[in-house]
Structure formats: C-alpha cells, structure tokens
Amino acid sequence: MNIGDRVRLLHGKEEGVITRLSSGGQVEIEIEDGFRIPAMKSEVVVIDKAEKEYFDTPSSSGTLFSGESRPKPVENVHKGGFFLAYVPYNDQVHDVLLINTTKKEYLFSVDELQGEASKNVAAGVLQPGSSTKVAEKMIRDFEQWPPLKFLMVPLNKQVEASPKPIERKVKFKASAFFKHKGKAPLIDKEAYFFKLNEQERLLDVKKLNEELNPDDPEIYLRKKINRPASSIDLHIEKLTENHDLMSNGEMLQLQLTVFEKSLNDAIASGMDEITFIHGIGNGVLRKEIHRYLSQMKGIKYFKDSQKTNFGYGATTVKIHE
Structure with a gap:
C-alpha cells in the first residue's frame, strides 16, 4: 500500500x-x-x-478490469503545447520534465512558491519538439510539494505574429494527480502528465466578471437575459473539464462567478426561486455563497435545501413570493 x-x-x-x-x-x-x-x-x-x-477476469493488457472506480489513463494527445510530466526514475523519485511539442522556441522559467515569496528552480531556452528536466520529486513527499509557477515566452527569429506568453500556477490534489497517468507526449514514457497551456483557452474569468459588472447598467438590461435552470450545480467538474491544474482559489473564483451570474439572471428574468448545489466538502463555497446572500438586497430569504432533494449540500434562494 x-x-x-x-x-x-x-x-x-x-x-x-x-x-x-x-x-x-x-x-x-x-x-x-x-x-x-x-x-x-x-x-x-x-x-x-x-x-x-x-x-477475476483478465483483460487484453494482462491486468484485471477494475470497474469505473479505477482511474482512466490519460489519452496520449500530441497536439502542440506545453506539458508538465512526472516521470518515474525509480520507485520513489520522479523526474519533473517540461515538454515543448510546439514548433517554436521558448524562454522558460520555473519557480517554487512559498506564500508571497518564490525561488527559481529552472530557467533557459526550450527548443521546439524537445524536453528538459526542471526538478526531482519524491512521491512520499507529495503533501509537501510547493506550488509551481511556469512562465513560457515565445522567441521570434523573424518578424511574425507571436503567440501569447504562457503563465500557469500549479498545485495538485492527490485525487486529481494520480488519475493522469499515461504515455507522455514526445518522450513516450509512462508518467503523470498535464497540459499547461490549455486552461487559459477554456476559462475566461475576466470576461465573466465583465458580464456581471458592466460599465453601463442599462447595457446589461438591454441584453437578452437567459433564464437559468431552477437548480445550478456548482461542482467544479460541471463548470470546466480541465480543472486539475487550477488552484483552490481559481476554482472558488469560477464557482462564485457562475453563482453570481446565475443569481442575477434569475432575478432579472423574474424567477421565483433558484437552488445552488455546492456540495459539502470543506464548506468554503457554502460560506461564501451565504455571506454574499446575507449582504444582498432584492431577495426574500435563503436556506439550506431539504435533505430529501439535495442533502445539505445545496442552498435555495427565494426571490419572489
């Protein structure tokens, strides 16, 4: 074990x-x-x-089928991008590799974060279609791994359109990290690996915030209001597919943004009530939702939903009688 x-x-x-x-x-x-x-x-x-x-049923690979509870291997996707791979050197030590599958040369920097402070652990130039080792990690020390910050800046050798720099902060949860095992791109070795430049394309929190807080309130009122569903599931896996590389703060920000937008749309479209399914977990999301609602005018009341419907992991907001 x-x-x-x-x-x-x-x-x-x-x-x-x-x-x-x-x-x-x-x-x-x-x-x-x-x-x-x-x-x-x-x-x-x-x-x-x-x-x-x-x-007791062998599969074609020689291992035994373990049902849906077994983590599914990550697909070996070779689309252009940057990947972070933890490649086993032995039973305990994993080499941490930065992989560039793009056709461009990049400057890169890797920092370990300690609160507001940081320490650079690797930097240099990464050629297209190549990889470089940036650190070593002991699996037994997984809980003590500090967050990592990656910055990749494209180098243009001639006048041409340049991709945007890539910046990511990474802090893993065990339940997400150990699911991402498969053949890492380019190096074709078994590893735990993650695409670093995918999340920016999927998540645009700034755009969502602009929709919630327009410069001119009349512009928002003139927009077509989409009536939300009567219950909104705020579990992070329901809001974005690639949440594994998001920090706890980024996940909470996205959940609260969706909550606020859905509540505003419910009010604007004349709904009587709306329920937000936030789960139990550590209770942080529920507390933030209740804090927001307690300071908001224009709603009748809010309450924990009945156990028979959602358990104690949901909040119902009564808007109108």
Missing part, C-alpha cells in the same frame, strides 16, 4: 487516494472535493486488488 493508491473503506462507501502514510499503521485518504479522512490500513483495501478478487 503506497501513496497514490486508490482505496475503498471496508466498512463504508468512501473511496479515495492515499496521500499520507503514518506510523502505527494509519493512512490519510483524500476523497471527493479534497476532503481528507484518517483510517487504519486494516480498514482499507486497494481497489484494484479488491476488484481482481471479485471479477
């Missing part, structure tokens, strides 16, 4: 990824929404092994 193994509690329905091994036979498991629970090794079972004993 190792860090990164996906396990299930023997006497419960919870599943998750081992993030820490402690003395005395105890482990820490990260379950849905990043919530972590302690358990004894004797109380958990590695999912692959459990499924093997249950199904």
